[in-house]
Amino acid sequence: MKEYIGAYFQGREQVNGFIEDSVLNFGALSALEKENFASLFQIFKSLELVYVVDADTSIQSSPNIYPNRIDDTAKDISRSYLLDRLEIKENGFAFTAPYKSGATQTLCITVSKKEDGKIIFMDFDLKRLLERLKLIERHATFDSVQLSFYLFTGAFMGIIALAAVLYSLFDFAGNVMALNLDIHTIFKPIIAATLGLAIFDLSKTVLEQEVFYKSYVKNSKDEVKLLTKFLFTILIALAIETLMVVFKIAMKEDGEMINALYLMGGIALIILSLAVFIYLTQRKSC
Structure with a gap:
């Protein structure tokens, strides 16, 4: 899978710019929480997990929301270890390096956006994201x-x-x-x-x-x-x-x-x- 990592780092600016521009078109993401971010999943086919963390307490305030199910077991868990490593930019976005997700067992990147005391975390399937941007061809x-x-x-x-x-x-x-x-x-x-x-x-x-x-x-x-x-x-x-x-x-x-x-x-x-x-x-x- 190192070819996917290499493709991501080579096209990181394009990938990050695509996600930032697309997310900003939605306006406030916190408004989508009522519908379990269904609109977000509909636009991003590579999006596989969304959850919300309180920026002050570092406690996850929402369940793990997947495209076709909701997992309440992750709610009220401290995510301080995630917030400590975030490097949030002026526009509120932060991006992680590729890693293997413990929730979905896929190679992914996590994009977070800070809004009004909340931080929305979004896990993207890296392979599907790179395919969407024509940076790789999958066989x-x-x-x-x-x-x-x-x-x-x-x-x-x-x-x-x-x-x-x-x-x-x-x-x-x-x-x-x-x-x-x-x-x-x-x-x-x-x-x-x-x-x-x-x-x-x-x-x-x-x-x-x-x-x-x-x-x-x-x-x-x-x-x-x-x-x-x-x-x-x-x-x-x-x-x-x-x-x-x-x-x-x-x-x-x-x-x-x-x-x-x-x-x-x-x-x-x-x-x-x-x-x-x-x-x-x-x-x-x-």
């Missing part, structure tokens, strides 16, 4: 396939990560119970657990950003952090594997010293590449 079938693929892939990687960790646990426990402890039986579970951790981090990131939308705004720093963390985990696994090879050679189980040299060279090359990557990204962000 529902493709979106569903893409979401399902990310969900399946992320969950599958999570299962593989869990299997790797369980394998390392049972393998080590079995060797301990059999009193079969040596360099190989100690380091092998560590490598499996380390790879399981790296795969889990990748799975978690895919599910958070593409399925559950924990982070909506695309941040290149988070992507750099993920890649760096993943490479560090792989480096640890490779370093452990190199130690195993060296120990085998020292115990004369393997006479091919060149294998250890290849691994050391590969690790050194990855470390050098990672150092250059971190330096360039930090320099770019400065």
Whole structure:
């Protein structure tokens, strides 16, 4: 869903201007409260929730009003946490960044307008709003396939990560119970657990950003952090594997010293590449 966020921020002035101009055409929104804002829902097909909060007490004075139903359970609840974060402009409007609505479970923005001691909150479905303004073209079938693929892939990687960790646990426990402890039986579970951790981090990131939308705004720093963390985990696994090879050679189980040299060279090359990557990204962000 990051494409919707990007489209919103690119066309934010157009979106906000459209909403402000349209709402101002209604005059006082508080006058529409008697009809449960039916006229507002009729004009804005992307509007999915309206409620009113007292500006002085921060208490919600109206129920949650949806296009086809009314929920009274939210009435008389304190909304001070919302008012504390509002940056109301001179014309009385305030806009939030995109977020996932707890009431409707959709990606939305909240627009608020202050009128005569009241603040009217309006939640707009971001996708439908962007479609209305021709800022995006939605392909529902493709979106569903893409979401399902990310969900399946992320969950599958999570299962593989869990299997790797369980394998390392049972393998080590079995060797301990059999009193079969040596360099190989100690380091092998560590490598499996380390790879399981790296795969889990990748799975978690895919599910958070593409399925559950924990982070909506695309941040290149988070992507750099993920890649760096993943490479560090792989480096640890490779370093452990190199130690195993060296120990085998020292115990004369393997006479091919060149294998250890290849691994050391590969690790050194990855470390050098990672150092250059971190330096360039930090320099770019400065």
